[in-house]
Amino acid sequence: MPAGAPFAALRGQLRDAAGEFGGGEVTADILTGLVDDVDRALRERLEIFPVCHHSPASAVAMARRLHAKQPRVIYLELCEDLQPLLGELANCTLPVALQAYASELDGFPAEWGPLSVVAPITEASAEYQAISYALTTPGVELVCVDHSTDHVFQQKPPERATAELMPEDGALHGDAVGVQLGDLRPRFAELEAFLLHHGKVRHWSEWWDQYVEQPLVGADHATYRQVMVLIGSLFRRLTPDPARLSEDEARERYMWTRIRDHRAQSTVDVDDCLYVCGAFHAASRVDQFGVDSTAAYRIVPRTATSWLYGLIPSSHSAIEAQFGLAPGSVSIAAAIWSRATSGRGAVRPYRLSSAKSGTGKKAATPRAAKAATPRAAKAATPRAAKAATSSATGAAPASGEPVGDMLSGFLAAPSRPGGLDEDELRGWCVDLVRLARRNGYLASTADAIAVFETSVLLAGIRGRHRPTPYDFTDAAVTCIEKDTVPGRRDVATLCGILLGGDRIGRVGYDALPPLARDVYDRLIPLGLDLAARTQKRALLDLAGQPELRPCSDLLWLLRRLLPDGAVRPIMGERTLGESSVQESWDLALGRNQRSLIELGYDGVTVEQVLEQRLRRAAWDPMATAGTALAAVEDSILFLANRRFTEELGARAVGLLAAERTVAGAPDVLRRIRRLLTYYRGAGSVLPDWVQEFVTAGYAHYCTLLPVATVDEDTSVRQVAAMLGFLFSMESLALSLGCDRAQLELAVAQSHPETPATIALLWAARYQLGLLTLADLRSRCDELLGNPLTVPSFPAYLSGFVQALDPAPALTGFVVEALSGAFARLPDEVLLPWLPRLLTTLRAEAAELMPLLVREAGRTFPGSLPALDTWTPPWVGAPPAPEASVPVVAGPVVDLLADRPDTCNAVAALLGSTDPWSGTASAPPTGLLTEHPATAAAIAALFD
Known part of the structure; x- marks a missing residue:
């Protein structure tokens, strides 16, 4: 740098200082380089x-x-x-x-x-x-x-x-x-x-x-x-x-x-x-x-x-x-x-202003x-x-002209007094105490004085001529905030409020993307200031004010697209085939303006955005049949676009046929049942894609069943969902051209190894008529009678509980199996076994336990005294000798005589060859003689 340069003197001083501090040439180059950078920028x-x-x-x-x-x-x-x-x-x-x-x-x-x-x-x-x-x-x-x-x-x-x-x-x-x-x-x-x-x-x-x-x-x-x-x-x-x-x-x-x-x-x-x-x-x-x-x-x-570009609140x-x-x-x-x-004498700032906001x-x-x-x-x-x-x-x-050295004077000058003067600091202390009392603090004038004095003390300790807002905040926390905070705001937050608070910006209507403006326009009938950051409550009487129905549809759409809390229903529900008569909503669109703005980057209307997202989800490389069915549900609920719904349904059929595992079977079963209930309740013919989904799913799960039952990565819940699909959709699948022999062959080829899956297959064979209830009882008796299989009996029970979905008729049998286990097992076996039973049922069959509880409530007596004389219904009475079978007459006989077709049908089911034995003058007692217990029970109802 030339000797006459404006920073030559300062540069020499810094080089000398580097030498005195022993920093060497590196420190000297850094210090003098700072001056060179300043000189270069100014020239x-x-x-x-x-x-x-x-x-x-x-x-x-x-x-x-x-x-x-x-x-x-x-x-x-x-x-x-x-x-x-x-x-x-x-x-x-x-x-x-x-x-x-x-x-x-x-x-x-x-x-x-x-x-x-x-x-x-x-x-x-x-x-x-x-x-x-x-x-x-x-x-x-x-x-x-x-x-x-x-x-x-x-x-x-x-x-x-x-x-x-x-x-x-x-x-x-x-x-x-x-x-x-x-x-x-x-x-x-x-x-x-x-x-x-x-x-x-x-x-x-x-x-x-x-x-x-x-x-x-x-x-x-x-x-x-x-x-x-x-x-x-x-x-x-x-x-x-x-x-x-x-x-x-x-x-x-x-x-x-x-x-x-x-x-x-x-x-x-x-x-x-x-x-x-x-x-x-x-x-x-x-x-x-x-x-x-x-x-x-x-x-x-x-x-x-x-x-995509826009403005968001900050x-x-x-x-x-x-x-x-x-x-x-x-x-x-x-x-x-x-x-x-x-x-007076303040700088005049430049500001933007608009006629609209x-x-x-x-x-x-x-x-x-x-x-x-x-x-x-x-x-x-x-x-x-x-x-x-x-x-x-x-x-x-x-710029570019020689400038004077202002750095030397600035760096050598003592620090100037800054921060708060006494009057301003005193006002802050008084205002803070007033604000603290409103927020539950037991503050007084003494606290205001303490904050003032402590602020001055902290500023002196830190080498400042006047307290700064940071000193004031530290003093306030020290003097006012004690062990606990009485409300939601601590003293530091109150100081921030006093300084102006956490200001949150807002994007004006004219600066919003078209989607956000469309949302505000369509919600005008609600009569609320939705741009405010406070939460608003909207009450919709859809029966008395049907013109609010479009607002309700839009709010449900926003709830689907925006994060939690932006639009929250208090009263009302929207499910397949059902709509609310009255709704109540908490709206915080002003507080979630950024999410609404970013929603506008994806489309012009919320309907378009949802359609794009559903299409993207259904055609994602990682999409499953359950994902596509979820998109179908959302399309029905929010879009009412039949063509788009059928397109998603066809995609679900293709995804189901391409799946090589049954990991999504529970989700598929739950969703297709809801959709079938919806279409049947609507009274319309099942769409083609639903029929294709049922037939494709029937063949698909029949093919995968033998492999899934022996696969270690397939859980019992997934196998139960497969069987639930096959048995619950069986009648519809058969009417659409499927063959029941395919299911029977799949069950016959399944050879599970785990106890829970074995119990599931037993239930499937029972549902197909290949096993009787007596066979299941005998197998459970063998498990309880063998000390080697008793520890695994909870897993068998878990399988039976999971089987309640594909075979709900087994509910009474499961209650019987549980009762038999508690009755037969000794305490030294039952007590260690009970925690494992509870954890197994809770982990794998929690949603099916209410069925068992209701069945147990119908089976067991309702009072403790009745329990002493109660006989379980699965314990049959010993048959009486044939010679002592009485001939039952009375109202039962008259009822059978008046309804001969019913009697013939019931007799055929029970295996009776001659239900009308006797003469024309004698009562028809053949069926009654063969089944006296049934006759006695029916006669008791008439007494």
Whole structure:
């Protein structure tokens, strides 16, 4: 650096300091390099304006510089494909975030999807001031020059992108990658720890506020630029990660290339241009730096991924969570910005305003709307405006001209008093105590005094002239919050509310995608302010107000598509074949506006979005027959599109025939039963696809049954579902042309090895008539009589319980088997065996236990005394000798004589050869003689 250069003296001082501290040549190069970076940035012909994201000092300096310079072209460090969204900020309530979203990826790994990039905007940010100035001042061009969202992911190695795509709990931005303007934070962990320790602060946001924000809020333009570039250069030179630095350099090459491309086509003089970028990038050392550079850089083309764009609500807490800021730091920045833009001599900010906001209603003009287009903007040209304001604001030297050394004086000057004065701090203490009492704290005037004194004490301990909001928060927590929090809000939350709270933005009606606007329009008959962030209760009397039926249909659709809590039914139900007469809903669409907006990326109406999602789910490579049947149910419930329903049904048939396992059999059985019940209840002919599904399923499960019964990966529940499908659909399948011999052959070829599956096959043979109830009883008796099989008897019982689905007639037998086990097993066997029985039934047959409980309630006596004389119904009475069989006469005989056809049919079932034995004058007692117990039971009913 020449001896006459403005920073030559400072450079020499830093080199001497490095020598005194013994840092060697490396430390000297770093310190002097900082000055060289500042000098290089300030000598660039295109004025570089370094900023920090969400920094009130940067926003104030930007507003002042825009008033003074009145640039005609502003180059902004922001994704270039987000630029069309900037005009919609006038229809929003800040903070909001610009978003690029892609769900169908082409050129990126599938596991990355969906991809989302957000760029949050707050009023206390320099980029918002630049955007507002460019959009409200005639003749000003705004050019976004940063990587497109597609290039953002192209520049990230797979492991870095996967790490950054992890969701963040509680943040409105979800799992989006955040793009911020001016990421100023040490990337050298030891440096950050050193600064926090010696600054006597706990978080980087607090250090930045004390040592950068407060000193620079009132600094002149030249001082601000030099200090910010110096900080950016320091953090840049101490970056330990070469890969991350390489990404930043790629962005810088991209931005300078875009700037030069625009300069080649623009007729605006470079002195009337402004380049707004992060202080980190202002200290760039890439070859492409500067408008006069000739270094070439090849910009790779974008991938074929189709990106969707929109605005989503943001909040202070979401910004803090995504960018690692201290809780409450963005709210404190907003409070500092509010103080800087109010009162006498304050800076006049630029603001966007619109005649519409919310859901299309007229909105009041924001405060300071008159300042949104400053007086200078009314001049005929920006040049004339510059002349009108330069004397009032004190214009800085043009970029590229020699500048004075402002760093030496700034670094050598003592820190200025900042933070809260006594009156402001006293007011905060009183307001906090009042707010704490409203939230259940037993706070008093003494607590207000304690908070005041403790804030001053903490500021003194930390070397501050005045308490900062961080000192005030720590003092409040110490003095007011005791052992417990009486309500939902702790004292730190109350302090945040006092500072303005966690402001949550809202996207205005005009800035919403067509789908979201359509939803709001169709829900107008409800008469609710659905854009509000509070939860609304909607009461729908569909019988008395049938015009509300479309609203009900839409709400059920939204419940299907939006996350839990956005639309929640309190009363009412929608199932196949049923609809509610009255409904009650809790609606929180304003609180879930981001989800509704992202829904609009998939289509124009919610019906179109649901159809696309159902089609995508049914034709997914991993789709199963159960997945397609679920899509059929949703199509019937929400779309009423017969053609589309039949298309999904045909897809379900194809998926079922292609399955090689029976893992989805329980789901298939449950869903096809519901659909059959629906179509039969509707009184219409079964659709062709349902008939094809039943016949294909009958043949499919008959084929797989022998293999599934011996497969170790197939559970007993899945085998039971197969048998349930075969037996419950048997009559329909046979009417459609299936052969019962196929089922009999499949059962005969099944040779299971596990106890539960063996019991299932016994039940299947019973259902086919190959086994009798007596055979099942004898087999259970053998199991209970053999000490080797007693430990596995719970598994057999589990199989019998699972068999209640395909063979419900066995319910009484299962109760009998359980009773027999409890009656016959000794205590030393029963007690260790009982826990295993309960756990087995609970794990594998929980939904079938109510059947057993009801059957047991009908079988066992209802009182304890009756239990002593009770005889189980499965214990038959000993047959009486044939000679002593009495001839039963009376009402039973008359009933049989009056109904001869019924008597003949029952006799045939019971195997009687001559039910009408006797003479014409004698009563027909042949059937009664052969079955005296039945006759006695029927006679008892007539007595």
